[in-house]
Amino acid sequence: MEDRKVVLKGENIKKYFPVHSGLGKEKRFVKAVDGVDITIYEGEIYGLVGETGCGKSTLGRTLIRLTDPTAGRIQVMGQDITDMSEKELAKIRGTMQMVFQDPYTSLDPKQRAGEILMEALEIHGARGKSDRMRTAMEIMKKVGLQPEHFYRYPHEFSGGQRQRVGLARALILNPKIIVCDEPVSALDVSIQAQIINLLQELREKDNISFLFIAHDMSVVKYISDRVGVMYLGHLMEEAPAQELFSNTLHPYAQALLSAVPDPDPHKKKERMTLVGELPSPMYPPEGCVFHTRCPYATEECCVRAPQIQEVEPGHRVACFRAVS
Numbered sequence: 001m002e003d004r005k006v007v008l009k010g011e012n013i014k015k016y017f018p019v020h021s022g023l024g025k026e027k028r029f030v031k032a033v034d035g036v037d038i039t040i041y042e043g044e045i046y047g048l049v050g051e052t053g054c055g056k057s058t059l060g061r062t063l064i065r066l067t068d069p070t071a072g073r074i075q076v077m078g079q080d081i082t083d084m085s086e087k088e089l090a091k092i093r094g095t096m097q098m099v100f101q102d103p104y105t106s107l108d109p110k111q112r113a114g115e116i117l118m119e120a121l122e123i124h125g126a127r128g129k130s131d132r133m134r135t136a137m138e139i140m141k142k143v144g145l146q147p148e149h150f151y152r153y154p155h156e157f158s159g160g161q162r163q164r165v166g167l168a169r170a171l172i173l174n175p176k177i178i179v180c181d182e183p184v185s186a187l188d189v190s191i192q193a194q195i196i197n198l199l200q201e202l203r204e205k206d207n208i209s210f211l212f213i214a215h216d217m218s219v220v221k222y223i224s225d226r227v228g229v230m231y232l233g234h235l236m237e238e239a240p241a242q243e244l245f246s247n248t249l250h251p252y253a254q255a256l257l258s259a260v261p262d263p264d265p266h267k268k269k270e271r272m273t274l275v276g277e278l279p280s281p282m283y284p285p286e287g288c289v290f291h292t293r294c295p296y297a298t299e300e301c302c303v304r305a306p307q308i309q310e311v312e313p314g315h316r317v318a319c320f321r322a323v324s
Contacts, residue, residue: 004041004042004043004044005041005042006039006040006041006042006075006078007040007041007042007044007076007077007176007177007209008038008039008040008063008064008074008075008076008096008177008209008211009038009039009040009074009075010036010037010038010039010059010062010063010072010073010074010075011037011072011073011074012035012036012037012071012072012073013033013035013036013037013038013059013062013063013069013071013072013074014031014033014034014035014036014069014070014071014072015032015033015055015058015059015062015067015069015070016029016030016031016032016034016070017029017030017032019282028282029282030280030281030282031233031281031282031284032055032058032233032281033055033058033059033062033233034055034232034233034234034284035072035233035234036059036072036230036233036234036235037235037308038059038063038228038235038238040177040209040211041209042176042207042209043203043204043207043208043209044203044209044210044225044226045199045200045203045209045210045212045223045224045225046209046210046211046212046224046225046226046227046228047212047214047220047221047223047224047226047227047228047241048060048211048212048213048214048227048228048230049213049214049215049217049220049227049228049229049230049256050215050229050230050231050256051215051231051278052215053278053281054230054231054232054233054278055230055232055233055281056213056230057101057181057182057213059230060098060179060181060211060213061098061179061181062074063179063211064076064096064097064098064177064179065081065084065089065096066098069082076092076095076096076176076177077092077095077176079092093124093173094124094173094174094175095173095175095176095177096175096176096177096178096179097169097170097171097173097175097177097178097179098170098178098179098180098181099163099166099167099170099178099179099180099181099183100166100181100183101181101182101183101185101186102186103154103159103162103163103165103166104154104155104159104162106166107154107162107165107166107169108154109153109154109155110153111153111154112150112151112152112153113140113145113149113150113151113152113153113154113157113165113168114133114136114137114140114150114151116165116169117135117136117139117140117165117168117169117172118132118133118136120169120172120173121135121136121172121173124173133150135172136150136168136172137150139168139171139172140165140168142168142171142202143164143165143167143168143171143198144164144194144198145161145164145165145168149161149165158191159186159187159188159191160187160188160191160194160195163183163184163187163191163195164195164198166183167183167195167198167199171202171208175208176208176209177208177209177210177211178208178209178210178211179210179211179213180199180210180211180212180213181213182213182214182215183195183199183212184196184214184216184219185214185215185216192219196219196222196223199212199223200223212224217256217257217259217260218260220241221241221245224241225240225241226238226239226240226241226244226314227239227240227241227244227245229244229250229252229253229256231252231289231290232278232279232281232284232289232290233281233284233289234289234318235308235316235318236250236252236253236290236308236317236318236319237249237250237252237253237315237316237317237318237319238308238315238316238317239312239314239315239316240314240315243312243314243315244315245257247312247315249311249315249317249319249322250290250317250318250319250322251272251290251294251295251296251319251321252274252290252293252294254272255272255273255274258270258271258272259271272295274293275293275295276292276293278293279292285302286302286303287300287301287302287303287304287305288301288302288304288305288306288318288319288320289305296321298320298321300320301320306318306319306320306323309323311323
């Protein structure tokens with residue numbers, strides 16, 4: 001991996017949201033992302049998984065500066081964007097784009113699909129209405145939409161078609177990295193397969209990198225080159241997809257995998273059930289953030305937080321038990 005071109009790199013990324021609880025009371029923070037290191041290479045699909053509320057969507061938005069980091073450094077194509085002003089960011093916005101979970105609320109209901117795509121080109125300096133229209137038509141064809149879809153409003157599309165419009169909007173500026181925030185979770189299974197296959201085609205043809213955020217482990221296994229597992233704002237395990245699924249080391253990742261249904265109905269599968277609820281990111285546990293639900297937690301886990309370490313080439317894990 002080291003000889004591949006790095007498209008996006010985040011170092012010690014933190015994103016805290018202040019909670020104002022009243023006059024004279026101690027100011028607290030929701031620690032949505034708390035010290036994550038992540039690197040995404042050119043032409044790679046990086047899958048990011050975890051329970052709802054683990055901070056994966058916040059991490060994705062922070063990495064492309066849709067929200068500002070509380071701490072850490074972010075580089076896109078070797079350029080440090082951490083402290084860039086909005087004016088400076090506007091010049092490189094085309095290189096980093098996002099596809100949102102709900103395509104309906106992310107599209108302007110008063111604009112036709114073609115207008116939405118042409119607006120993105122106009123904002124970034126593309127001149128000539130005829131050129132913008134031609135480019136919009138070309139990108140719509142690329143994502144599997146027909147010329148007549150150019151004149152339709154968002155409410156006139158199916159869910160899968162709306163997601164294709166959202167993907168076309170992200171692609172139209174020729175980005176290097178696209179953050180996909182659960183882009184298929186609201187779609188039917190057959191439509192999910194179409195969108196996933198489309199992303200893989202775009203990666204192969206245009207060498208685009210994707211940060212694919214999801215909670216469905218089977219989808220992530222199918223689409224990803226590497227996978228990161230998040231829990232309560234922390235990256236717990238990271239490895240190439242096949243390595244992670246065949247040699248899962250962190251107890252939390254093992255629990256997620258054990259919940260995936262087996263396609264063979266006659267095969268008995270041992271399930272690992274987590275005890276207790278997901279702690280509040282405003283009051284994270286001392287030591288390892290997972291120790292309150294971990295079946296293997298020791299005294300050390302309760303007082304000291306493990307650092308994520310490489311145990312095999314490309315395989316990192318934050319767990320005393322796994323490292324030892």
